[in-house]
Amino acid sequence: MEAWRRNLYVLWITNFIMGSSMSLVIPFLPIYIQQLGIHQLSSLERWSGLVFSATFMVSAFVQPLWGRLSDRVGRKVMLIRSGIGMALVMASMGFVHHVWQLFALRGLLGAVAGFIVSATALQATQTPPEQAGRALGTLQTGAVAGNLIGPFLGGVLADTIGIRHVFFLTGILQILATLLVIFFVQENFRPSPAATRMSDREFLRKMRQTGIILPLFVVTLVIQMGYLSIEPIVTIYVRQLEPHAKNISTLAGATFAAIGLGNIISAPRLGKLADKIGAQRVLLVSLVIAAVLYLPQAYVHNAYQLMVLRLILGLAVGGLQPSVQALIRRYTPTSLQGRAFGFNSSFLFAGNLVGPLLGGFVSSIWHIQSVFYVTAILLFIDAMWLYYAIIRFRSRILPAS
Numbered sequence: 001m002e003a004w005r006r007n008l009y010v011l012w013i014t015n016f017i018m019g020s021s022m023s024l025v026i027p028f029l030p031i032y033i034q035q036l037g038i039h040q041l042s043s044l045e046r047w048s049g050l051v052f053s054a055t056f057m058v059s060a061f062v063q064p065l066w067g068r069l070s071d072r073v074g075r076k077v078m079l080i081r082s083g084i085g086m087a088l089v090m091a092s093m094g095f096v097h098h099v100w101q102l103f104a105l106r107g108l109l110g111a112v113a114g115f116i117v118s119a120t121a122l123q124a125t126q127t128p129p130e131q132a133g134r135a136l137g138t139l140q141t142g143a144v145a146g147n148l149i150g151p152f153l154g155g156v157l158a159d160t161i162g163i164r165h166v167f168f169l170t171g172i173l174q175i176l177a178t179l180l181v182i183f184f185v186q187e188n189f190r191p192s193p194a195a196t197r198m199s200d201r202e203f204l205r206k207m208r209q210t211g212i213i214l215p216l217f218v219v220t221l222v223i224q225m226g227y228l229s230i231e232p233i234v235t236i237y238v239r240q241l242e243p244h245a246k247n248i249s250t251l252a253g254a255t256f257a258a259i260g261l262g263n264i265i266s267a268p269r270l271g272k273l274a275d276k277i278g279a280q281r282v283l284l285v286s287l288v289i290a291a292v293l294y295l296p297q298a299y300v301h302n303a304y305q306l307m308v309l310r311l312i313l314g315l316a317v318g319g320l321q322p323s324v325q326a327l328i329r330r331y332t333p334t335s336l337q338g339r340a341f342g343f344n345s346s347f348l349f350a351g352n353l354v355g356p357l358l359g360g361f362v363s364s365i366w367h368i369q370s371v372f373y374v375t376a377i378l379l380f381i382d383a384m385w386l387y388y389a390i391i392r393f394r395s396r397i398l399p400a401s
Contacts, residue, residue: 003186004127008135010184011119012142014083014177018115019146021090021170022055024154032163036099051103053353058110060349064200066114067121067342071335074189075122076181078114078338083178085112091171094164110349115177116143117345121338122187124329130275132329133282137271137322141264148260151253191335203339212331213340215389216324217347219283222382223320224351226290226375227259229359237368238303251303258307262314270319274326280390283323284383289316291379298369 030048038044070078089109096102120139127135157166207213235252245251274282293313300306324344332340359371
């Protein structure tokens with residue numbers, strides 16, 4: 001078996017483990033904070049928000065640093081670093097006795113995180129260009145599947161073995177994932193002295209000169225904002241649609257998971273299509289379709305219509321991140337790809353932060369349906385900007401004869 005294919009299989013498994021382990025705390029995080037002594041509702045809500053967002057806040061700042069280091073020492077080394085660091089931090093969360101300790105560890109988790117972005121960078125650099133879209137699309141489904149099943153597993157495990165033991169078990173699983181990387185992932189890496197000496201400012205200037213990479217970072221930001229803009233209000237919206245339903249939590253969970261399920265189904269297929277017709281085309285068309293599909297979600301009459309639309313939306317957006325990653329891989333020198341994927345991850349984490357804030361802010365000022373309008377407008381604007389950037393980029397590399 002070719003090395004890049006074996007890497008893909010192993011990294012899919014490890015991405016699944018890491019994706020699920022990062023999301024499994026969602027159901028019981030407020031409960032754990034209560035156990036740590038925070039009982040007043042306003043304080044519980046405030047601490048829950050701070051503890052949950054701490055990981056994303058720190059990650060948004062440190063990912064470029066890890067990306068730059070990966071261009072010096074290799075992506076496999078960074079996978080091992082992140083895997084061990086995350087395992088130790090997650091297990092440590094089971095020992096805390098004060099909420100500020102949990103907050104600090106969640107921030108530290110964001111500092112040592114970067115496993116999935118390093119896996120993406122490694123897979124991108126080791127995969128033949130003609131297979132990059134399909135490989136990256138397939139790899140993406142591992143993390144998405146983990147993010148889908150993580151909250152369910154976290155809730156079941158918390159009820160079965162206790163919250164503290166869930167953290168210990170998660171650390172063990174992350175160590176096992178790291179061992180898989182150590183023994184089964186191969187990387188052919190040669191550092192570039194010139195690239196390792198380049199500062200982040202010089203790197204961003206170089207990326208800006210390409211005319212295409214920085215717009216791709218913004219696409220990643222907008223995609224994540226769109227994914228998560230509905231997160232703060234999905235349960236409220238479902239309750240409005242189904243005022244007499246007794247299984248609101250189940251309906252809300254299924255609604256939120258529908259987009260992930262569609263993503264898993266379509267990502268490898270749209271990645272393969274991007275290898276055939278070009279990632280730019282798939283990316284632009286997917287952005288426009290996604291923008292269109294957000295609009296009817298504001299006019300549904302029941303939760304099941306919303307689920308179907310979210311599922312279709314997931315099918316459409318499954319090609320977005322693989323196309324972005326394939327284009328970054330194509331138009332960034334190999335010696336700088338770790339840093340490029342690091343910055344892309346930084347924009348992704350920023351979207352994780354801004355998306356829920358945007359959804360909550362817009363719905364509080366106007367109404368829930370406005371969240372879908374605003375998200376659609378942002379995607380349309382981003383698609384137009386990307387189209388303009390691609391046209392300018394092509395005019396540079398294909399000058400008129």
